[in-house]
Amino acid sequence: MERMPRRNRGAEFRMTSIAKGGRRRSRLLLNYRQNRLLYWMLLPSVIYVLIFNYLPMAGLAMAFQDYSLTRGIFGSKWVGLKNFRDFFTGIYFTRTLSNTLILSLLDLLICFPAPIVLALMLNEVQALRYKKVIQTVSYIPHFISMVVAAGLIKEFTNSTGVIANLVTALGGTPKSYISLPQYFRSIFTVSQVWQTIGFNSIIFLAALSGIDQELYDAARIDGASRPQQLWHVTLPGIASTIIIMLILRCGAIMNVNFEKVLLLYSPSTYETADVISTYVYRIGIVKQKIGYSTAVGLFNSVVSLALVLTANKLSRTYTDSSMF
Amino acid sequence: MKSGNKIRDGASRRIFLAVNAFLLGVIGFCCLAPMWHVFCCSISNPGELARSGGFHLIPIAPFSFDGYRAVFGYRNILTGYLNTIFYVVFGVALNLLLTVPCAYVLSRKRFLPANAVMMFMVFTMLFSGGLIPTYLVFVKLGLIDTRLSILLCTAFSTFNMVILRTGFLAVPDALEESARLDGANDLQILVRIILPLSKASVAVITLFVAVGIWNSWFTSAIYLLDRGKWPIQLFLREVLINNSQKSLEAGVKASAESLATLVKYAITIVATLPILCIYPFVQRHFVKGVMIGSVKG
Known part of the structure; x- marks a missing residue:
């Protein structure tokens, strides 16, 4: 009962403010008066995001400074693009960039399709009990902490681990694979498949279950074989999900699973294992070269942003799906 | 034919x-x-x-529970375990306290700047200041070596907020309208109507946040100096990755090297078991939790 007159007052208020020209602000003010509590409920998260997400973005200014912790961002000397020049001309640029890209491309080629294949395989299983068990079991590696997973990977690939035992049994000489640079990428990628295949298949399984069964019936009546059904019904049915996941994945190309690299690498494998983000960690947090490491990190973030925007645009141009 | x-x-x-x-x-x-x-x-x-050495699918007899007995005898491990529980309980509470109201507000059509705020939030998923500037914010706020720093690291997740918001949007408007006519305010609508109808997505988000905090080690490694505040994962890292016995030293000094190997496995089980016990129960909600996140916001 009380609300009606208040609304009318609002309309009047709006009319006069249009005349004054401050339309947007007064509409906002009016909206605030009517939904005070909503605005207050939002406040904590907005403050949080401002401090912990946007303040660091402002801190990116350090990338253009010879930053000193004691003098702070306002007292430190501005050096223009010196930090970037140092990075691009130094020996670490090519090494960390190529390591990042290679690990990412391996991930894109092997770890990305693996859960799709698993979902398709599970989709064919007719014994529902069996399907359920395999699904449940396949999630386990996702829930094991990175520290434990890395510990297991180290144990299995050292000179007395499972892999070494297998090699011995086949007549080879066992080595400590995890400490040799030529094996790092394979170990990283294979273990990544193990960690992600089950959990990442959930979304594709859900998409598969959303395909209209009548499409299969129609295809069968038209004489389509099983592989033809897969190609013409199943894959188009989950294509939009695949594309969205692919866009997300492309945006993360510069963000190799850096916590895992950090746990698995050692100076002896830096040659193939050191990626941009681990390099940023070493020089920034360990060696405290703040300005320089911020510049390297900024380079990484900008390339990431460009990649995700490009992937999204491409997808919007060539298909119907896009993220935003 | x-x-x-x-x-x-x-x-x-x-x-x-x-x-x-x-x-x-x-x-x-x-x-x-x-x-x-x-x-x-x-x-x-x-x-x-x-x-x-090698791989074992059958325990080597005679069985021994010395590993577990030793694990609970070590002060460090116990401290780490309690710290982890502290971080999970308060971390999850803080996270829900920030994420749920935000998702609710942004799912209301009455809220005029919803789109603008949404863009403000989603932008942080595309671009970030990165490791070093974020670290410096913590340094400048005097959060280094405080338990609060660990809680704040995980206090809000834009991704989870987007998932929850999509879930909240699915609740019919008519329910809210009738509650408002009955004089309910937004807090009451959220707690009495929206949350009970979005149990599945809230459960999944809670589980993911809890598992994330339980398993996290990197933020603690850079923000915490005092071993007394370390979560279990950092002690695990010392034992599993750095192969250091430092975490175990405080306990039985005379422990043989063979016992140390056993303890390494026992500690892994003790640190992983809680999660492996919980996830099968929330599993059936995964699909829903993951799916709604993929729907265009």
Whole structure:
């Protein structure tokens, strides 16, 4: 009962403010008066995001400074693009960039399709009990902490681990694979498949279950074989999900699973294992070269942003799906 | 001709199904075996285990629970465990306290700047200041070496907020309207109407946040200096990755090297078991939790 007159007052208020020209602000003010509590409920998260997400973005200014912790961002000397020049001309640029890209491309080629294949395989299983068990079991590696997973990977690939035992049994000489640079990428990628295949298949399984069964019936009546059904019904049915996941994945190309690299690498494998983000960690947090490491990190973030925007645009141009 | 085709089709289909089931079995085995191996080692005979190495799908008799007894005897491990529980409980509470109201507000059509705020939030998923500037914010706020820093790291997740918001949007407007006519305010609408109808997505988000905090180690590694505040994962890292016995030293000094191997496995089980026990129960909600996140916001 009380609300009606208040609304009318609002309309009047709006009319006069249009005349004054401050339309947007007064509409906002009016909206605030009517939904005070909503605005207050939002406040904590907005403050949080401002401090912990946007303040660091402002801190990116350090990338253009010879930053000193004691003098702070306002007292430190501005050096223009010196930090970037140092990075691009130094020996670490090519090494960390190529390591990042290679690990990412391996991930894109092997770890990305693996859960799709698993979902398709599970989709064919007719014994529902069996399907359920395999699904449940396949999630386990996702829930094991990175520290434990890395510990297991180290144990299995050292000179007395499972892999070494297998090699011995086949007549080879066992080595400590995890400490040799030529094996790092394979170990990283294979273990990544193990960690992600089950959990990442959930979304594709859900998409598969959303395909209209009548499409299969129609295809069968038209004489389509099983592989033809897969190609013409199943894959188009989950294509939009695949594309969205692919866009997300492309945006993360510069963000190799850096916590895992950090746990698995050692100076002896830096040659193939050191990626941009681990390099940023070493020089920034360990060696405290703040300005320089911020510049390297900024380079990484900008390339990431460009990649995700490009992937999204491409997808919007060539298909119907896009993220935003 | 036609029926012949059908029979051949049937046979090849059966072979396909058998091969498929077998391969799935292999995948399942690969996912289960490593943790099973850890469990078997953790109750094996310490002396034999240290000598044999390799992979064990059956514990080496005679069984020994010395590993577990030792784990709970170590002060560090106990401290780490309690710290982790503290971080999970308060971290999850803080996270929900920030994420849920935000998702609710942004799902209301009455809220005029919803789109603008949404863009403000989603932008942080595309671009970030990165590791070093974020670290410096913590340094400048005097959060280094405080428990609060660990809670704040995980206090809000834009991604989870977007998922929850999509879930909240699915609740029919009519329910809210009638509650408002009855004089309910937004807090009441959220707690009495929206949340009970979005149990599944809230449960999944809670589980993901809890698991994330339980398993996290990197933020603690850079923000915490005092070992007394370390979560269990950092002690695990010391034992598993750096192969240092430092975490264990404080306990039994005279512990043989073989016992140390056993403890390594026991500690892994103790740190992982809570999560492996919980996830199967929330599992059936995963699909929903993951799916709604993928729907265009």
